[in-house]
Amino acid sequence: MKIGFIGLGTMGAGMASNLCEAGYDVTVHDLRRENAEPFEQRGAQWAPSVAELATNVDVVFTSLPGPVQMRTIAYGDDGLVENLRPGTAWFDLTTNSPTLVREVHEACTERGVKLFDAPVSGGPEGARTGKLAIYVGGDEAAFSSHSDILNVIGDQVLYVGDIGAGNTAKLVHNCASITIRSAIAEVMTMGVKAGVEPAALWHAMRQGAIGRSRTFDRIGGRYLREAYEPASFALELANKDLNLALELAEHFDVPMELARVAQKDFLEGLDRGWGKRDSQSPLALQNERAGVHIKLTADEVQQVLDRG
Template identity: 50%
Template sequence: MKIGFIGLGMMGRGIAQNLLRTGQSIIVHDRMERATAPFADQGAAVAASARELAAAADLVFTSLPTPADVLAVFEGENGLAAGLRPGTAWFDLTTNSVDVVRQIEAQLAKAGVDFLDAPVSGGPAGAASGKLAIWIGGNAAAYDRFRPVLDSIADQVQHVGPIGAGTITKLAHNMASAAIKSVIAEVITMGVKAGADPLALWGAMRTGAAGRMRGFDNVQRFLAGTTETSSFALRLMQKDINLALQLGRELDVPMRLCAAVGQDVHEAMSRGWGGHDSQSVLVLQQQRAGIDPIAIPDADVRRVIALG
């Protein structure tokens, strides 16, 4: 099997190197000639265009900066669309847009080509080491067919649904990551201005209930739809939030994100949820979005957590 790889930047070069290390036969392309030179030195073929690469490959990977870059590689007389053959597959590792991946998939499906969105998480170090997550949306049969190749470049490979599901997962993950870090910046700033040593404060926070738990795990009751049963009541969380916000005001520390959380808690309390679990405040967001209540069986939630 011949594997084509386009985009040998900070992420792509590590992934492509891992393909080479496992003995795969690869052909590479990048708009920067200096990016392909190390691969040519190791025996990889170099394509002059995306079209040339597609015509020679059974499986194509792209790892590019933006949706516009993906479309530029896809379209035109020298693009992937002009060279991909029926029966081949293209996994796009780019953090793309949902509209773009669905547009490409619909067009290629007519030509008998499988396109799957497959964004990655792990950074350049993870790309180089293989400690990488890949979240894949698209044809499940194509995913199964090329699963051994995917396992050679990542240790956490998951098919998460139809086309677009991988991209949705990546965008949700990165948005949550950015928001969590911003909130932590607010509270550490508050703590330091109040007189705490930053290292001692951060180290102590990591040993608390939230600090010991993986950041995405502390929503189990919300996902199971069981927030009316309490392990830590909303009214108690509101007391703690109010005390923290009061300290921030006294110290003249801006805490915009934390204040927004406080407003949500106040709204939930006004609905009579004070005796519900602290996670009940999360229910407000799905109500605002007009979606049905999430109610995943508790056993399924625990199964996912057990996977690590």
């Protein structure tokens, strides 16, 4: 089976590497020619164009920044829709717009191509180690026939439903994550301003019903330490996901008051030039508004985590 992989950025490089490691016949393409060189050294082939890659593979993966890039890759005489052979499976790993994915799916179906939206969750480290959740939307029978390949790049491959369901699930996940973090900053500043020490307050929060699910652990490495660089998940990327989630909610007439509050903070962070900083960086805006300084050392964070 011949596999094509388009998009060798931070996430795509890790996933493509695991496919090469598993012994698959892989052909790669990226806007930056140099990004492909490590894969060629491992036996992968280089395709100078999307069209050339499309005509020579049985399965294609795309890992792109967002909807604009997916539309560009999909359409035109040199795009995937025109050049993939009937029977080819296309897994778009991009966190994307469900509306666009359904549009491209319709065009693919007319040509006998099986498109799946399959966004991933787990970050760059998960991409390198294969510890990713993959939320898949599309034809269930065709999905099942490609499970072996998907299991190479992710350890939690989840079939969610029809086309568009994968990105809906991913956007729900990311929007919840973004919104919860904003709520945490709000209550943290309230508690600290009321006189509770940050470490004690955080420990108390973690021992409550929600806290025991470890919802709050992830803020220890970033928000509580004011450590936003280098980014694990950049603000500009999280803002794209939040915007996509809000578009989806608007489409179904779902009110998203807290998410829109979070969006305002994201936009302010971007205006301050924080786009490359971690997506938790806008939580610092709540600290400013409340007139509270919260900063734990790495040792203080670890001490709380060690308490269980």
